Amino acid sequence: MPHDLDPALLALRIREHCVRMTARANASHVGSSLSMADLLAVLFARHLRFDPARPDWPERDRFILSKGHGCAGLYAVLAEVGYFPVAWLETFHQDGSPLAGHATHKGVPGIEVSTGSLGHGLSLGAGMALARQRDGGAQRTVCLLSDGECDEGSVWEAALFAAHHRLERLVAIVDHNKIQSFGSVAEVLDLAPLAEKWRAFGWSVLELDGHDLGAIEAALAKLPFEAGRPSCLVAHTVKGKGVSFMEGKLLWHYRAPRGELEATALAELAAAFAAGRKVEPA
Amino acid sequence: MRTAFVNALYELAVRDPRIVLLTGDLGFSVLEPFRDNLPAQYVNAGVAEQNMTSIAVGMALSGKIAFTYSIANFPTLRCLEQVRNDVCYHEANVKIVAVGGGFAYGAAGASHHATEELGVMRLMPNLTVVAPADPVEARAAAAALVEHRGPCYVRLGKAGEPTLHQGEIDFRLGCALRVRDGRDLTLISTGSMLKAALGVAARLAERSVEARVLSMHTLKPLDEEAVLAAARDTGTILTLEQHSVLGGLGGAVAELLAESGIPVRFRRVGLPSAFSPAVGSQEWLERQHGLDEESILGATLKLLPS
Numbered sequence: 283m284p285h286d287l288d289p290a291l292l293a294l295r296i297r298e299h300c301v302r303m304t305a306r307a308n309a310s311h312v313g314s315s316l317s318m319a320d321l322l323a324v325l326f327a328r329h330l331r332f333d334p335a336r337p338d339w340p341e342r343d344r345f346i347l348s349k350g351h352g353c354a355g356l357y358a359v360l361a362e363v364g365y366f367p368v369a370w371l372e373t374f375h376q377d378g379s380p381l382a383g384h385a386t387h388k389g390v391p392g393i394e395v396s397t398g399s400l401g402h403g404l405s406l407g408a409g410m411a412l413a414r415q416r417d418g419g420a421q422r423t424v425c426l427l428s429d430g431e432c433d434e435g436s437v438w439e440a441a442l443f444a445a446h447h448r449l450e451r452l453v454a455i456v457d458h459n460k461i462q463s464f465g466s467v468a469e470v471l472d473l474a475p476l477a478e479k480w481r482a483f484g485w486s487v488l489e490l491d492g493h494d495l496g497a498i499e500a501a502l503a504k505l506p507f508e509a510g511r512p513s514c515l516v517a518h519t520v521k522g523k524g525v526s527f528m529e530g531k532l533l534w535h536y537r538a539p540r541g542e543l544e545a546t547a548l549a550e551l552a553a554a555f556a557a558g559r560k561v562e563p564a
Numbered sequence: 565m566r567t568a569f570v571n572a573l574y575e576l577a578v579r580d581p582r583i584v585l586l587t588g589d590l591g592f593s594v595l596e597p598f599r600d601n602l603p604a605q606y607v608n609a610g611v612a613e614q615n616m617t618s619i620a621v622g623m624a625l626s627g628k629i630a631f632t633y634s635i636a637n638f639p640t641l642r643c644l645e646q647v648r649n650d651v652c653y654h655e656a657n658v659k660i661v662a663v664g665g666g667f668a669y670g671a672a673g674a675s676h677h678a679t680e681e682l683g684v685m686r687l688m689p690n691l692t693v694v695a696p697a698d699p700v701e702a703r704a705a706a707a708a709l710v711e712h713r714g715p716c717y718v719r720l721g722k723a724g725e726p727t728l729h730q731g732e733i734d735f736r737l738g739c740a741l742r743v744r745d746g747r748d749l750t751l752i753s754t755g756s757m758l759k760a761a762l763g764v765a766a767r768l769a770e771r772s773v774e775a776r777v778l779s780m781h782t783l784k785p786l787d788e789e790a791v792l793a794a795a796r797d798t799g800t801i802l803t804l805e806q807h808s809v810l811g812g813l814g815g816a817v818a819e820l821l822a823e824s825g826i827p828v829r830f831r832r833v834g835l836p837s838a839f840s841p842a843v844g845s846q847e848w849l850e851r852q853h854g855l856d857e858e859s860i861l862g863a864t865l866k867l868l869p870s
Contacts, residue, residue, distance in 0.1 A: 399649055401614075408619055412607070413627065416604050443609060
């Protein structure tokens with residue numbers, strides 16, 4: 283059975299860890315980790331079936347972070363749900379740590395595959411889903427992509443393949459935060475209309491606010507969105523979500539919140555949670 | 565050679581449902597039995613080698629023994645990063661099969677000349693690199709690849725390569741086959757160049773020069789003992805490959821010999837790091853590039869002490 287944790291609390295913890303981890307390591311990609319925090323929180327709190335005591339449990343659902351640069355968020359959620367001690371997070375991006383700056387499976391329980399170069403994860407997930415389909419398994423494979431990643435042609439090779447093979451237990455979630463490495467998605471290589479593209483490739487698509495915990499949970503409960511088709515969730519998100527000075531800013535694809543900024547960010551996150559509300563869109 | 569390999573793999577797949585074959589939309593007249601009789605173990609991934617390679621990894625990480633199949637440079641160079649990050653880093657049980665090594669598709673143009681891929685594949689961590697010499701080695705390689713747990717690359721000839729081994733062979737990955745023995749020099753070949761090696765050895769024998777011939781069907785891990793023994797025993801080594809002299813068999817043997825401290829006369833017979841200025845049949849291109857029996861005999865006599 284899926285776990286039953288509080289998604290809002292888990293999202294808060296993920297964000298706090300991401301701020302601390304990137305600050306300590308002076309590492310990039312805090313904005314990318316924050317934009318997907320609510321998606322990760324609902325997936326691991328309510329949806330995915332897994333057993334932290336048995337990372338290789340054959341019946342588990344597979345989760346692949348194809349946007350491997352957002353791995354601070356993934357390491358954080360894996361630690362919070364019990365795959366490894368939370369203290370490991372302090373080693374993120376440091377000399378000799380298993381927690382590399384892009385998602386790495388070596389020595390990290392709960393990481394299914396290593397990513398970091400964009401455009402690999404959906405194919406890997408489709409391969410897992412195809413193997414499951416042929417073996418008659420019910421496990422789901424969920425792959426989280428970035429929007430900039432959809433520039434990669436291999437993403438669309440995988441999209442074609444998954445629809446052709448009717449991989450209805452495969453789910454792609456696009457963290458559509460509208461900002462990629464060197465500009466906005468619209469400026470760099472426009473993906474619009476993104477949901478229409480996935481539909482045209484044969485996927486069943488839902489769009490939602492990727493920070494609305496209830497909406498995410500409701501959408502995941504409907505999987506597969508349509509029998510015989512892979513499902514795509516285009517999640518409209520805000521880069522740096524939850525920290526006012528990071529939201530929607532390209533700078534926070536790179537900069538680490540050091541010194542006073544770290545304290546400010548953590549205080550904002552705590553205050554928003556204490557106010558008994560999820561973080562509202564800016 | 566291709567047909568021998570595919571038929572052997574088919575027989576293995578009939579007995580082992582873990583084996584799956586993914587093709588990049590190639591294999592006309594060869595893969596039909598797989599497609600028609602083993603549909604649950606067959607995937608035509610379309611003309612999309614990057615996706616095919618990662619799909620194979622996803623299947624391998626789910627318990628399958630996944631073979632990818634395409635021609636020339638398509639299953640290797642086209643999707644090199646998928647080979648490196650997905651196949652090799654995950655130590656996935658994926659076997660990459662390329663049909664048409666060297667100039668097998670010689671008339672098809674530079675796009676189809678697979679003349680650098682052995683070196684590139686040799687650089688990939690965790691990857692076993694195999695290039696059988698004839699249909700007998702190809703059949704044995706199919707079984708060895710299934711048996712070996714982990715990433716492999718195999719370069720095959722296309723079709724029509726003659727059978728060179730008479731009877732059974734003791735084919736083990738990483739162990740060169742001594743096809744002929746001699747004490748005057750050693751010819752080390754990889755892939756289909758064994759035919760030329762044996763031809764040259766026979767011509768040398770007419771001059772009372774006895775050549776040892778090693779079929780180095782596994783380029784990585786290299787059978788270092790066999791190479792060092794050849795250096796010690798015969799003092800003269802030529803490597804023969806239908807590949808750039810950089811990075812492939814000649815490169816691997818040169819690296820080993822240079823650090824061995826064994827004095828040895830040595831010559832890499834292969835291709836310069838250049839695109840072939842002309843296209844043509846495999847046989848014609850071999851002559852153009854000094855890879856035919858006559859040219860290799862000349863190179864050998866030049867290297868031998870007078």
